[in-house]
Amino acid sequence: MPKPAKPTAPAAFPQPDIGREMNGADCVVECLIREGVNVIFAYPGGASQELHQALARTDKIRTILPRHEQGGSFAAEGFARATGKVGVCMATSGPGATNLMSAIADAFMDSIPLICLTGQVYSKFIGKMAFQETDFYGMTLPVVKHSYLVMDAKELPRIFKEAFHIARSGRPGPVIIDLPKDVQQTRLQPVFPATVEFSNPLLTSEPRATDEQLSQILTLIAEAKKPVIYAGGGLISSGAHAELKTFAEKANLMVATTLMGVGAFPESHKLSLQWFGMHGAAYGNWAVDQCDLLLCLGARFDDRITGNTAHFAASAKIVHVDIDASEHNKNKRVLLPVAGDIRDALRRLNALMTARGFTPPDTKPWQTQLNAWKRDYPFAYEQSRHIVPQEAVATLYELTKGDAIITTGVGQHQMWAAQFYRFNEPRRYLSSLGLGAMGFGYPAAMGAKVAFPDKQVIDIDGDGSFVMNIQELATCHIEKIAAKAMILNNQHLGMVVQWEDRFYKSIRGNTILGDENNIGSPDNPDALYPDFVKIAEGFGVKGRRVIKKSELKAAIQEMLDHDGPYVLDVIVPYTEHVLPMIPAGKTVKDMLLK
Amino acid sequence: MRHTISVLVENQFGVLARVAGMFSGRGFNIDSLNVAPTHDPLLSRITVVLKGDEAALDLAIKQLRKLVNVVEAVDFKADEAVVRELMLVKVKADTKARSEIMQICDIFRTKIVHVSAGDVIIEVTGDEGKAAAFLKLVEPFGILGLARTGVLALKR
Numbered sequence: 001m002p003k004p005a006k007p008t009a010p011a012a013f014p015q016p017d018i019g020r021e022m023n024g025a026d027c028v029v030e031c032l033i034r035e036g037v038n039v040i041f042a043y044p045g046g047a048s049q050e051l052h053q054a055l056a057r058t059d060k061i062r063t064i065l066p067r068h069e070q071g072g073s074f075a076a077e078g079f080a081r082a083t084g085k086v087g088v089c090m091a092t093s094g095p096g097a098t099n100l101m102s103a104i105a106d107a108f109m110d111s112i113p114l115i116c117l118t119g120q121v122y123s124k125f126i127g128k129m130a131f132q133e134t135d136f137y138g139m140t141l142p143v144v145k146h147s148y149l150v151m152d153a154k155e156l157p158r159i160f161k162e163a164f165h166i167a168r169s170g171r172p173g174p175v176i177i178d179l180p181k182d183v184q185q186t187r188l189q190p191v192f193p194a195t196v197e198f199s200n201p202l203l204t205s206e207p208r209a210t211d212e213q214l215s216q217i218l219t220l221i222a223e224a225k226k227p228v229i230y231a232g233g234g235l236i237s238s239g240a241h242a243e244l245k246t247f248a249e250k251a252n253l254m255v256a257t258t259l260m261g262v263g264a265f266p267e268s269h270k271l272s273l274q275w276f277g278m279h280g281a282a283y284g285n286w287a288v289d290q291c292d293l294l295l296c297l298g299a300r301f302d303d304r305i306t307g308n309t310a311h312f313a314a315s316a317k318i319v320h321v322d323i324d325a326s327e328h329n330k331n332k333r334v335l336l337p338v339a340g341d342i343r344d345a346l347r348r349l350n351a352l353m354t355a356r357g358f359t360p361p362d363t364k365p366w367q368t369q370l371n372a373w374k375r376d377y378p379f380a381y382e383q384s385r386h387i388v389p390q391e392a393v394a395t396l397y398e399l400t401k402g403d404a405i406i407t408t409g410v411g412q413h414q415m416w417a418a419q420f421y422r423f424n425e426p427r428r429y430l431s432s433l434g435l436g437a438m439g440f441g442y443p444a445a446m447g448a449k450v451a452f453p454d455k456q457v458i459d460i461d462g463d464g465s466f467v468m469n470i471q472e473l474a475t476c477h478i479e480k481i482a483a484k485a486m487i488l489n490n491q492h493l494g495m496v497v498q499w500e501d502r503f504y505k506s507i508r509g510n511t512i513l514g515d516e517n518n519i520g521s522p523d524n525p526d527a528l529y530p531d532f533v534k535i536a537e538g539f540g541v542k543g544r545r546v547i548k549k550s551e552l553k554a555a556i557q558e559m560l561d562h563d564g565p566y567v568l569d570v571i572v573p574y575t576e577h578v579l580p581m582i583p584a585g586k587t588v589k590d591m592l593l594k
Numbered sequence: 595m596r597h598t599i600s601v602l603v604e605n606q607f608g609v610l611a612r613v614a615g616m617f618s619g620r621g622f623n624i625d626s627l628n629v630a631p632t633h634d635p636l637l638s639r640i641t642v643v644l645k646g647d648e649a650a651l652d653l654a655i656k657q658l659r660k661l662v663n664v665v666e667a668v669d670f671k672a673d674e675a676v677v678r679e680l681m682l683v684k685v686k687a688d689t690k691a692r693s694e695i696m697q698i699c700d701i702f703r704t705k706i707v708h709v710s711a712g713d714v715i716i717e718v719t720g721d722e723g724k725a726a727a728f729l730k731l732v733e734p735f736g737i738l739g740l741a742r743t744g745v746l747a748l749k750r
Contacts (some may be wrong), residue, residue: 136606141615146662149608166662199604199637199665324655 234298
């Protein structure tokens with residue numbers, strides 16, 4: 001695989017670095033160290049054993065053995081989402097590699113920088129259905145930002161440098177590197193390039209908003225009577241939360257985020273409309289529905305945000321700033337598409353406002369309306385004699401004073417976590433949002449806790465999702481990773497049950513997790529299944545079940561005070577629905593408030 | 595509508611699969627596809643002809659441009675590019691029919707590149723209209739085999 005020589009050589013030409021003689025596997029480890037990697041989640045097997053041997057020879061990288069490759073890959077994603085750095089995981093060929101697939105697709109959907117290394121069979125066996133062979137390069141094609149199958153060990157340094165650049169630059173995403181066993185075993189003297197070069201110009205020169213476009217945005221704001229910001233995950237990827245705060249304050253604009261954008265703008269700020277979309281704040285949805293100017297920053301008009309796109313922000317002029325030009329006019333036609341890094345665009349907008357002495361438009365009637373909605377229709381729930389799931393989240397928020405990293409599985413609990421925990425900082429709500437992969441929560445918490453050992457990291461999970469990667473309790477116990485899980489246990493697949501109740505006449509289609517003739521609940525504790533406390537105990541992890549409302553607070557406090565992994569099994573009724581709700585494909589006018 | 599899309603890519607394994615996947619993953623049926631190196635052996639040009647929904651295709655092209663190994667991707671408008679195709683067609687030709695076939699070849703300025711006792715292989719170059727007209731005339735003799743490059747296009 002020759003690499004085209006490019007005429008883009010920088011003025012001061014950095015020299016490549018020639019390494020000592022080593023084998024391919026050691027070269028891989030050396031490349032990881034050079035990219036600043038200090039932790040990898042890796043599960044060994046025949047085709048990746050050389051790499052594990054090489055990892056055993058270094059003390060610069062902590063190798064964490066997950067108990068399932070999917071757990072390891074979600075942990076790498078949790079690490080990446082919490083830090084903004086590239087997460088790294090590794091698996092052997094065949095079944096090891098296929099177990100990484102969900103995390104790769106997840107990182108692709110949510111634009112998370114992830115590197116997946118996979119062992120591959122000896123290159124002479126490729127294509128022959130050798131033991132544990134799959135064409136991983138081929139099967140991951142639709143869900144990667146890029147991928148490599150290394151056929152020559154000499155290419156390793158260049159490929160790794162490129163791969164890390166691709167994963168973290170522009171709109172981040174997953175990159176896989178498939179490494180045949182003979183490549184790992186080859187002796188070579190590696191040459192580590194100082195720079196990366198690409199034929200595709202988009203990879204080296206990121207698009208930038210033009211001065212005219214920025215000026216036009218300010219004009220649109222000045223003319224608007226009902227403006228609102230729609231802020232997405234791109235703000236977090238580009239590290240633009242401080243710039244957003246300045247921008248919103250200077251231009252006096254209220255901000256509604258997506259779920260990916262949660263924490264990009266402080267939710268306690270008076271200009272915050274929290275998050276909107278299918279289960280988002282009613283006031284956020286009304287604001288976007290009624291506005292006359294919608295400033296979409298780093299988001300992609302996902303169907304869970306827009307509902308029926310024809311009726312989405314129907315009377316608004318729409319500005320869309322995104323680093324990925326292929327997102328412009330994809331789901332929704334916009335007035336002003338701007339290709340560029342959001343942090344750069346916001347910085348320059350802020351400077352432009354100062355230079356021009358920009359006066360925000362008079363939006364008092366609009367903001368009065370928004371604040372009235374915000375006051376009258378907050379996220380709310382009704383008290384019960386039992387612990388309700390929303391209450392458990394709210395109590396966790398209160399006891400952690402909002403200062404924890406929260407991860408989630410997928411379903412009702414995922415929405416309640418975002419509704420009743422307030423996020424004032426980015427990278428605090430880590431959730432599989434585009435793909436919606438159940439089982440994400442606990443391994444993601446494990447990855448985040450490895451990155452931030454001094455912070456509380458809590459997986460708010462469902463009893464369905466938690467079971468999907470429950471084996472990672474072993475990893476946390478053995479590796480002394482104090483990731484905690486608070487299970488909102490309703491003995492059902494709650495979100496599907498909610499849809500059954502709303503749209504399918506409450507007919508249960510495989511949504512009961514225990515014995516359907518004797519369903520466990522706060523009123524029927526003997527039938528609760530499974531016994532999460534006993535499971536945790538088997539893994540050597542402390543656990544506690546809480547059923548009584550009066551014990552909730554103390555139980556959560558005990559979880560927080562425990563110095564080690566912990567499973568708190570909170571028994572809740574299955575009858576709660578996530579509200580508000582805009583049914584799929586419908587509009588804000590169809591929003592269900594109760 | 596029919597589109598002729600030209601994609602300049604790095605000449606590496608897997609690139610064709612990525613480009614083709616961008617169309618197949620969206621349910622586009624490719625009418626023709628050609629790939630070969632350019633004057634720079636490190637680069638190849640892929641020419642794809644397909645029919646499809648305007649907006650969906652526009653998105654596919656924008657997403658093509660994001661692929662690491664893609665240098666450029668263009669959807670040629672009518673007359674924006676020179677468009678040609680090479681076709682090899684084997685026609686049944688006994689001694690009686692041969693001279694008549696040769697006459698048709700002359701008129702179409704095509705070349706007979708192989709002759710055997712019972713058939714000839716003819717090389718046809720031109721736009722798709724010419725290929726279609728030629729095939730219509732030789733069809734009565736009996737077409738025994740056909741291979742074509744698919745459309746090649748180069749910006750004027």
